[in-house]
Amino acid sequence: MHNFLDFEKPVAELEGKIEELRRLPDSGDPKIAEELSKLQGKAEKLLRQTYSKLTAWQKTQVARHPDRPHTLDYIGALIEDFTPLAGDRAFSEDHAIISGLGRFRGSSVVVIGHEKGTDTKTRIHHNFGMAKPEGYRKARRLMKLADRFKLPVITLVDTPGAYPGVEAEARGQAEAIARSVETCLGLKVPLVSVIIGEGGSGGAIALAAANTVLMLEHSIYSVISPEGCASILWRDSNNAAEAAAEALKLTSADLEELGVIDEVIPEPLGGAHHCPAETIAAVGDAIEQALKELSSLDGGALKVRRREKYLELGQKIPS
Amino acid sequence: MNWLKNLVRPKLRELVGRQKGTAGNLWRDCPECEGMIFHSDLEKDHWVCRFCGHHMRLEAGKRLVMLFDEDAYQTVELDAVPTDPLKFRDRRKYTERMKEAQNRTGETDALIVAHGKMGGFNVVIAALDFSFMGGSMGVAVGQGLLTAARLAVVQDASLIVVPSSGGARMQEGILSLMQMARTTIAVEEVREAGLPYIVVLADPTTGGVTASFAMLGDIAIAEPGAIIGFAGARVIEQTIREKLPEGFQRAEYLLDHGMIDMVVHRHELRDTLIRVIGLLRNTVPAADVASIPAAAETPAANPAPSEDHPAEDRPTE
Ligand SMILES: [Zn+2]
Numbered sequence: 001m002h003n004f005l006d007f008e009k010p011v012a013e014l015e016g017k018i019e020e021l022r023r024l025p026d027s028g029d030p031k032i033a034e035e036l037s038k039l040q041g042k043a044e045k046l047l048r049q050t051y052s053k054l055t056a057w058q059k060t061q062v063a064r065h066p067d068r069p070h071t072l073d074y075i076g077a078l079i080e081d082f083t084p085l086a087g088d089r090a091f092s093e094d095h096a097i098i099s100g101l102g103r104f105r106g107s108s109v110v111v112i113g114h115e116k117g118t119d120t121k122t123r124i125h126h127n128f129g130m131a132k133p134e135g136y137r138k139a140r141r142l143m144k145l146a147d148r149f150k151l152p153v154i155t156l157v158d159t160p161g162a163y164p165g166v167e168a169e170a171r172g173q174a175e176a177i178a179r180s181v182e183t184c185l186g187l188k189v190p191l192v193s194v195i196i197g198e199g200g201s202g203g204a205i206a207l208a209a210a211n212t213v214l215m216l217e218h219s220i221y222s223v224i225s226p227e228g229c230a231s232i233l234w235r236d237s238n239n240a241a242e243a244a245a246e247a248l249k250l251t252s253a254d255l256e257e258l259g260v261i262d263e264v265i266p267e268p269l270g271g272a273h274h275c276p277a278e279t280i281a282a283v284g285d286a287i288e289q290a291l292k293e294l295s296s297l298d299g300g301a302l303k304v305r306r307r308e309k310y311l312e313l314g315q316k317i318p319s
Numbered sequence: 320m321n322w323l324k325n326l327v328r329p330k331l332r333e334l335v336g337r338q339k340g341t342a343g344n345l346w347r348d349c350p351e352c353e354g355m356i357f358h359s360d361l362e363k364d365h366w367v368c369r370f371c372g373h374h375m376r377l378e379a380g381k382r383l384v385m386l387f388d389e390d391a392y393q394t395v396e397l398d399a400v401p402t403d404p405l406k407f408r409d410r411r412k413y414t415e416r417m418k419e420a421q422n423r424t425g426e427t428d429a430l431i432v433a434h435g436k437m438g439g440f441n442v443v444i445a446a447l448d449f450s451f452m453g454g455s456m457g458v459a460v461g462q463g464l465l466t467a468a469r470l471a472v473v474q475d476a477s478l479i480v481v482p483s484s485g486g487a488r489m490q491e492g493i494l495s496l497m498q499m500a501r502t503t504i505a506v507e508e509v510r511e512a513g514l515p516y517i518v519v520l521a522d523p524t525t526g527g528v529t530a531s532f533a534m535l536g537d538i539a540i541a542e543p544g545a546i547i548g549f550a551g552a553r554v555i556e557q558t559i560r561e562k563l564p565e566g567f568q569r570a571e572y573l574l575d576h577g578m579i580d581m582v583v584h585r586h587e588l589r590d591t592l593i594r595v596i597g598l599l600r601n602t603v604p605a606a607d608v609a610s611i612p613a614a615a616e617t618p619a620a621n622p623a624p625s626e627d628h629p630a631e632d633r634p635t636e
Contacts, residue, residue: 234409247407
């Protein structure tokens with residue numbers, strides 16, 4: 001791990017000590033080996049404790065963790081012959097959304113996902129995962145392509161939200177999102193979405209009005225960021241974000257209870273960033289399972305079921 | 320208007336002896352030109368300033384009276400939905416905010432749905448009321464739109480939706496976001512029935528409302544000067560750290576950018592809707608339908624609605 005969150009500091013300190021001991025020239029010494037295994041046990045226990053009771057606000061930080069696997073990591077590990085397809089055919093290419101054709105566990109699919117980037121340069125290139133109208137219009141174009149060739153669509157959601165900018169508004173940010181949602185809902189092929197990090201508002205549901213919505217354990221999905229909510233309802237974006245995160249019910253457990261998502265994918269101990277490969281494999285298995293379950297439905301049924309799911313949503317609230 | 324403002328008004332103030340903004344006030348200031356308008360004239364003009372043409376926000380109920388043929392409509396009782404699904408509480412409880420809005424407006428939520436005749440045509444009109452928690456969209460609004468859509472299908476009616484909303488209702492969290500999908504399904508049902516779906520974008524239409532049913536109209540009409548957009552102006556300013564262009568997110572700006580079909584003065588709205596429905600459905604309106612009388616003087620609207628909505632009711636992106 002390169003980046004530690006505040007609440008991970010005690011674990012980080014232990015791991016630092018472990019690292020120091022390992023680097024000692026006589027680290028083969030049985031006394032040192034014993035100390036090492038003791039420390040490792042302690043670190044794991046602490047990590048387990050920390051992660052077993054993450055608050056909504058801490059989960060928000062985990063969901064945004066810079067080392068958390070992003071869309072390109074998933075594509076790299078899960079999609080063979082990935083062939084990116086660019087552009088909305090109207091204005092521009094939007095690097096905040098990655099999309100293309102590929103083979104997932106043997107079958108052709110269309111993959112669409114927000115990409116946040118991993119360092120300053122790539123973050124700027126991908127605009128921090130905040131798409132503009134052309135991004136959603138590209139997504140729409142690819143979904144329609146999938147529909148025409150009867151290919152399942154996999155979407156990976158990881159965005160703080162749609163980009164708030166003058167140009168984006170001028171080109172119809174709202175309309176682009178609305179049409180993207182509409183296209184999701186009209187598809188006659190399976191649509192499986194995974195909230196892999198941050199599911200930020202309209203920019204997220206634009207890609208996620210799906211047959212099956214999967215969500216990583218420590219991801220978040222919300223109508224507004226905790227900070228945004230805090231600044232409006234609490235009039236305090238700095239100190240109330242924690243309370244807002246709690247109130248918004250944005251964790252995977254909350255959303256599963258509300259029926260907004262279909263399945264929570266457990267993360268490895270210490271979160272996805274602790275063990276990206278394991279996380280990505282688990283996500284792959286969950287997508288495969290979801291697609292398998294949808295494979296018996298014909299196009300019409302896929303569309304009808306998807307609609308019914310959203311029509312029923314929120315009508316009965318668990319008490 | 321300055322002579323009026325500077326000379327006449329103070330005297331009138333003395334004469335009338337009432338403070339601006341109090342109930343039962345005979346006068347009202349136009350938030351745009353500050354012209355003083357008799358309340359009764361304002362009602363007659365459907366809340367369009369007779370001096371500068373500024374379109375003030377119109378209550379949803381008054382909107383229905385203005386659009387339907389005289390006495391030819393009924394409001395629909397909407398389904399009860401689970402209230403406060405998240406047990407949301409910020410500095411105040413959501414249930415308290417709701418009760419307050421309900422008491423103030425006499426409505427159960429922000430959407431009013433009515434069906435009836437307009438120019439003799441069957442129409443269903445669903446209008447959002449900005450005075451009810453900023454016209455924000457939660458489960459009730461989503462459900463109301465579905466009801467409106469299904470009513471339109473059953474009655475072979477056109478669906479007219481008049482949004483005026485800050486967006487999603489934060490206090491219903493993710494369930495408010497899900498209404499973007501549910502209202503889109505409502506629109507689809509009308510479309511699949513081959514019926515017109517017309518949106519009249521009123522000030523303001525922003526956030527998740529714009530990014531769903533409000534931008535999916537077969538025909539998109541906006542009222543002059545209405546703010547229409549996805550992200551709030553303040554959020555954009557904070558992001559780009561520069562001044563926004565003149566007229567940004569106004570109806571006329573959207574028209575220039577190809578996002579809507581037309582900007583229509585409120586006094587011509589009813590006639591325009593009747594004409595469009597007649598053309599789309601290839602039929603003619605009833606001959607005996609009188610058009611509403613235009614106000615004595617209707618200069619071009621001045622695009623600048625007031626910023627008078629409470630921030631707490633301002634929902635999200
Ligand atoms: Zn005026």
